[in-house]
Amino acid sequence: xxxLNDIVVSYRTGRGSINAVDGVNLQIPEGCIVGIAxxxxxxxxxxxxxxxxxILSPMSLSSGTIEYGFNDSSGKPVTSENVRDEWFKTLSxxxxxxxxxxxxxxxxxxxxxxxxxxxxNKKRVLEKVREYIGKLGLPxxxxxxxxxxxxxxxxxxxxIALATFFQPNLIIADEPTTALDVVVQxxxxxxxxxxxxxxxxxxxxxxxDMGVHxxxxxxxxxxxxxxxxEYGDSDSxxxxxxxxxxxxxxxxLPTIGEDRARHGIPGSPPSLWGDLxxxxxxxxxxxxxxxxxxxxxxxxxxxPGHFAACHFAGADLPDTGDAGWQ
Amino acid sequence: MAVILKTVGLNKVYRLGSFFxxxxxxxxxxxxxxxxxxxxxxxxxxxxxxxxxTTLAKTLLRLEVPTSGSAIVYxxxxxxxxxxxxxxxxxxxxxxIFQNPFEAFSRYRNVDxxxxxxxxxxxxxxxxxxxxAVAHALSSVGLEYNDVVGKYTNQFSGGExxxxxxxxxxxxxxxxxxxxxxxxxxxxxRRMIIxxxxxxxxxxxxxxxxxxxxxxxTAYYISDFIAVMKKGQxxxxxxxxxxxxxxxxxxxxxxxxxIPTTRQRWRxxxxxxxxxx
Numbered sequence: 001x002x003x004l005n006d007i008v009v010s011y012r013t014g015r016g017s018i019n020a021v022d023g024v025n026l027q028i029p030e031g032c033i034v035g036i037a038x039x040x041x042x043x044x045x046x047x048x049x050x051x052x053x054x055i056l057s058p059m060s061l062s063s064g065t066i067e068y069g070f071n072d073s074s075g076k077p078v079t080s081e082n083v084r085d086e087w088f089k090t091l092s093x094x095x096x097x098x099x100x101x102x103x104x105x106x107x108x109x110x111x112x113x114x115x116x117x118x119x120x121n122k123k124r125v126l127e128k129v130r131e132y133i134g135k136l137g138l139p140x141x142x143x144x145x146x147x148x149x150x151x152x153x154x155x156x157x158x159x160i161a162l163a164t165f166f167q168p169n170l171i172i173a174d175e176p177t178t179a180l181d182v183v184v185q186x187x188x189x190x191x192x193x194x195x196x197x198x199x200x201x202x203x204x205x206x207x208x209d210m211g212v213h214x215x216x217x218x219x220x221x222x223x224x225x226x227x228x229x230e231y232g233d234s235d236s237x238x239x240x241x242x243x244x245x246x247x248x249x250x251x252x253l254p255t256i257g258e259d260r261a262r263h264g265i266p267g268s269p270p271s272l273w274g275d276l277x278x279x280x281x282x283x284x285x286x287x288x289x290x291x292x293x294x295x296x297x298x299x300x301x302x303x304p305g306h307f308a309a310c311h312f313a314g315a316d317l318p319d320t321g322d323a324g325w326q
Numbered sequence: 327m328a329v330i331l332k333t334v335g336l337n338k339v340y341r342l343g344s345f346f347x348x349x350x351x352x353x354x355x356x357x358x359x360x361x362x363x364x365x366x367x368x369x370x371x372x373x374x375x376x377x378x379x380t381t382l383a384k385t386l387l388r389l390e391v392p393t394s395g396s397a398i399v400y401x402x403x404x405x406x407x408x409x410x411x412x413x414x415x416x417x418x419x420x421x422x423i424f425q426n427p428f429e430a431f432s433r434y435r436n437v438d439x440x441x442x443x444x445x446x447x448x449x450x451x452x453x454x455x456x457x458x459a460v461a462h463a464l465s466s467v468g469l470e471y472n473d474v475v476g477k478y479t480n481q482f483s484g485g486e487x488x489x490x491x492x493x494x495x496x497x498x499x500x501x502x503x504x505x506x507x508x509x510x511x512x513x514x515x516r517r518m519i520i521x522x523x524x525x526x527x528x529x530x531x532x533x534x535x536x537x538x539x540x541x542x543x544t545a546y547y548i549s550d551f552i553a554v555m556k557k558g559q560x561x562x563x564x565x566x567x568x569x570x571x572x573x574x575x576x577x578x579x580x581x582x583x584x585i586p587t588t589r590q591r592w593r594x595x596x597x598x599x600x601x602x603x
Contacts, residue, residue, distance in 0.1 A: 039513045040484075152375075181374040181540055186584040190592065208514045211586030238588060252518045254547035255589060256570050256582065262547065264519035268483050 002028040002051070002170065002202065007064030009043075009050045012057070018272050019062075020046040022226040025299065028219070030069065030169075033196055033203045035217035035234065037210060037249070039269065043226040044206050045174060051204065052093055052172050053083030070169050092163040094173040098155040102147040108158060109143040112165070133161050136191060153184035157191065164195050171196075173205045177212065189216050210253055214238055222246050225269045225280040228299055232306030242308035244285050247317055279311070287312050327362040329401055330534050331369060331386075331502070334358060336395035336405075338381050338558075353381040354392070355558035361551055366501075366534040368524060370545035370566065372581070373555035379538045382555070383506045386536065387422050400501045417448045421495035423505040427487035431479045437487070438475045441494050449498040463493040466531060467523055485516040492523060496533070503527075504536045509544065521548055542585055546570045554578045 009021040021043045028034055036044045046059070055061055061080060068078040070090060078086055087093075095101045103111055112129045113122045130140050138157055147155055156176065163171055173192070177185040193216055196203050207213060213220055213234065220237040222230040222245065230243040241247045248265045267284040270276060279297050282288040291311055299309040308314075338354035355378075361369055371379045384390040385405050386397055396406025399420055403410065410416070424430045431437050438460065445456035461471040467489040479487060488508060495503050505524070509517040525548050527533045539545050545552060545566070552569045554562040554577065562575040573579045586592075 039515050182542070182584040182586075183374065183580055186586070186592065189586070209586060210514070211588055214588040215586045215592055249515055250588065252515060253588060254518070254521075254543045255587060256543055256546045256585070261522075262518045263522065264485075264517060265515040266519065268485075 001030055001069040002026075003067040003069065004028075004051070005065045005067070007047075007050060007066060008062045009046050009055075009059065010062045011046075011059050015273070017062075020059075020226055020272070021050060022272075023064075024223075024228050026221065026228065026231060028202060028204075030202055031200045032218035033193070033205060033216055034219045034221060035213035036204060036206045036221045036223065037208065037213055038223035038229075039208070041269065042223045044223050047223070048172050048174050048204065048206055050080075051170075052091065053080060053087070055080075068170065088166060088168070090166075090169045092166065092168040092171050094159050094163045094171065094176045096175040096178055098152070098159045099147060101159065102155070104147055107144055107146060108150075112143070112162065129161075129165065132165055133158070136161050136195075152180055153187065156180060156184075156188055160188070160192060160195070164199070167199055167201070169201050171201060171203045173203060175206055175208070178207070178209075185212075192216070210250055222249070225276075226272060227280060227309065228307075229281065229310075230306075230308045231299070232303070232308075236303065236306045240314070242302055242306065242313040243281075243310045244287055244312070244315075244317060245281050246308075251317075279309075281310075286318050287315055327364055329360070329362055329398055330367060331359060331361045331536065332398040333360075333382075334396050334398075334406075336382075336385065336397060337393045338378075338385060338390060339393045352558050353378045354385065357382065357395070357558075357560050359553055359560060359563055363550070366528050366532045367550040368528055368535040368537055368548050369551045369553065370537045370539060370549035371553045371555060372539055372542055372545050374540065374581075376557075377555040378558040379540075379555055380506055381558075383422075383504050383536065383538050386502075387420060387504055388416060414448060414450070417500075418498045419500055420502045420504060421498060421500040423488075423491050423495050423503060423508050425507040426511045427484060427491050428479055428511075430491055431487065433479050435478075436476055437479060437482070437490055438477075441474075441490070441497060444494050444497045459497050460493075463496040464490070466496060466527065467493045469493065483516075484512045485519055488512055488520055489523065492520070492527075496527070496531070500533065502534045502536060504538075506538045507540070508537070509541075510539075517544070524548055542570070542581060543587075554581065 004024055004026040006023050006025050007021060008019055008023055010017045010019045038044050050061055051066060066080040070078055072078050072086060109126060113125050119125045130143060133143060134140060136157055142150060142154060177188050205216060217234045220234045221228060224245050230246045241250055252262050252264055254262050265284055270280055278293040278295060282292040297309045297311045299307050301307050302313050336354050336357040340351045340353055341348040343349045361367060371382060373379050381390060385392050388405060392405050396408055397404055404416060431440060441460045442456050445451045445459045451459055464471050464474055469489060474490060509520050512520060521544050524535050537549060549566045552566045553560050556577050562569055562578045573582060
């Protein structure tokens with residue numbers, strides 16, 4: 001179980017400090033795929049970096065703690081203090097752009113044996129790696145090539161091989177398929193799901209595509225303006241979204257075979273520099289009342305395992321008609 | 327019926343490498359599309375990356391010269407060996423919208439300068455008429471003239487800026503607007519605002535669109551015709567409803583099966599692991 005206890009992550013800038021993640025409380029059970037969605041600037045990537053422990057100035061974890069629920073090699077529990085020692089031992093990362101994350105001037109096999117803390121016998125490691133990438137559907141020669149010689153899909157597969165070879169307890173994937181086209185995206189996602197089933201580890205996956213989340217995740221976290229808006233089992237979140245933002249987000253997706261009119265969400269999220277009071281979604285919400293503008297709704301459990309931060313969680317949205325785009 | 331778009335044996339070969347060891351890439355391979363209709367239409371072009379979608383758009387916009395073949399837009403030949411309209415006449419009939427609005431406008435200029443320039447230089451209006459034309463174009467994308475004038479790109483969101491680039495394209499009253507991945511840089515929650523805007527402009531202002539995308543769901547949602555491209559060839563072309571509900575080509579079927587929908591899962595999944603409950 002990974003526990004985030006009221007974490008606040010801030011960036012120090014010339015204008016002062018700004019909270020990109022502002023008080024997020026979460027409990028993520030072991031062995032499930034958690035999807036994180038929200039619009040650009042809502043803090044999802046910052047939250048990922050904080051969980052990964054990649055906290056470098058000007059970013060800082062200004063309050064709260066993260067407990068990972070597993071121990072390091074000496075038996076001490078892993079927390080946000082010592083998580084950086086666990087990179088590519090019990091914790092790994094799949095970035096969006098595989099081209100920018102691999103060293104372009106050395107062969108991929110050398111990048112595999114570059115990791116610290118594995119078997120000192122490089123030959124034996126390479127044998128294992130060859131066997132492993134075969135299982136992921138990559139040809140053995142791919143190991144001997146340079147990153148630019150592989151196609152985008154193969155490179156992303158190779159990144160997944162790198163990230164999962166050590167059987168980590170936690171994998172963080174930040175938009176792992178955004179740069180790929182749909183056919184390759186499906187292959188990569190199915191591969192990731194299969195590996196998760198075999199290893200039973202936890203995967204946090206960030207994506208802006210709600211379709212990807214529906215296909216892959218067991219649990220969903222919806223973020224809005226640095227806060228958690230909704231968190232629960234994916235089936236429940238997609239079948240009965242509680243927060244109006246989630247409803248509008250899911251309702252805006254066109255589906256092949258359905259001709260109902262769809263609407264985007266008008267307006268933009270509030271500036272985090274401003275005076276933030278009340279619900280942060282109130283300005284764009286069709287249900288907002290005086291209560292929403294003055295009092296911030298806490299993230300509460302409305303159904304078993306399904307949390308939402310809204311005063312009117314579960315209420316039906318009014319029909320916006322055809323003027324929605326304005 | 328008017329010929330809205332017709333390409334005849336359109337080919338484009340890019341040459342890479344040196345003069346002696348050139349590598350040829352067939353970006354467009356004998357593309358033949360004919361769209362005839364009485365009313366304005368939205369034509370979607372879908373396909374994987376590298377399938378030639380953008381080359382097709384660039385050819386129609388006269389940014390690339392085809393190796394052979396020709397293209398006709400609203401009964402006027404815009405690409406190929408035949409007679410060509412003058413640059414101004416061409417820009418009055420076809421206008422582009424690009425993928426990234428932050429790259430389309432300079433950071434160092436007011437965005438309304440682009441709108442006024444288009445009105446004066448392309449549409450050939452006087453300075454006073456230009457202001458009215460700009461205000462009218464902005465109102466048809468749901469923006470106020472006074473909210474836009476004098477501002478720089480960093481003062482708008484991606485969605486607003488893309489609406490401004492749609493407004494710019496509308497000023498010369500073109501018959502066809504070529505939109506190359508117009509929503510891929512825009513946040514998912516606001517994509518539908520732009521997509522619905524295209525539909526409204528087709529119905530209310532009589533503009534036709536060539537909508538280039540890799541997103542089949544939005545292509546299905548707004549388009550009248552769909553062309554599926556693969557490796558430079560159009561593998562399937564027809565009415566959007568027909569292509570999507572009864573795809574004939576294996577590649578179209580593969581594309582349709584790969585879309586992550588929120589209706590049906592790719593495979594029955596073991597319901598969440600035991601630790602969840």
